[in-house]
Amino acid sequence: MTVPDDVETFAEAVGPQSDEVLREMDARAAETGFPTVGPAVGGWLQQLAGLVDARRVFEFGSGFGYSAYWFARGLPADGELVLTEVDADELDDAREYLARGDFGVTTRFELGDAIETVEEYRGPFDVVLIDNEKERYVEAFEAVRGKVSAGGVVVADNMTAGPFDFEEIYRLVVEDRGTRGGMAGGVADYLDHVRAADSFETTLLPLGEGLAVSRRVG
Template structure:
């Protein structure tokens, strides 16, 4: 399930205005079909970083830097955002996009497996975005959970749509059904895992393809 296009467009219009770099990235996504979170969700990422007064952000999966760019707009000049990507060309594009926006100094660009990379970084990370392989979401959360401070948030994309349809993930989560779709199984496992995680609280933001926002309470 995705939010109707008119609601998504309305949410984007109400949210923060994109700059020219973001508009160009949106055009690229539309022309090529590259999966970004889109401007409505991007505005929420910027807002979440601002709400928790974030200084540091870590991304499990960054593509050409779209979500990182939204996050960066809320970080202080001495803040830090770590982008990870397994595609070298995409990471080069992310480097260029963040530099064009004036965010190169705060950005760290890491090529490789994000779950391996995060072990090389000390916390805290005030905001974490999980958007790598869906069947590794639980693994990503466990790799970073102790680096999230009280009040920090972990955001996971593709909770209601993606490489599966909403009816399938709804059936698996709400009815405990089985699925042959590894991606849907991974998302269902992730939702069950974070909902039962000690000292964390999770809510669903049904914009884009669905975000699980998990806040550390203690």
């Protein structure tokens, strides 16, 4: 399930406005079918960084830098943003887009497996975005949970749509029926895991393709 187009357009209209670089990135995504979070969710990510007074952000899976660009707009000049990506060309493109934004934040571009990369970093991180392989979402959360600051948040994309139908994830999570496996099973396992995680409180943001927002409360 995705939010109706008119609601998504309305959310975009009342949120932070895009700039020239973001419009170029949106056009690229539309032309190539590359799955970005889109401007409505992007504006919300920018707002979230400001709401938690974020100084450090870590991304599990960055593509060509779309969500990172929105995060950078919400960080202070002395902030730090870590992008991870397994595709070298996409990471190079992300570097170019972020440079054009000229935000002044310290931006690190890590080529390789995000779960291995996060082990090389010390916390705390104020915002973490999980958007890598859906079957590894739980693994990603466990790799970073101890590095999330008090009051910080872990955001996971594709909770209600994307590489599976909403009806499939609904059956697995709400009705608790069906065999778990694949991408939908990975997301269902993640939702069960974070809802039961000590010191984290999770809610769903039904915007874009669905975001689980888990705040560290202890």
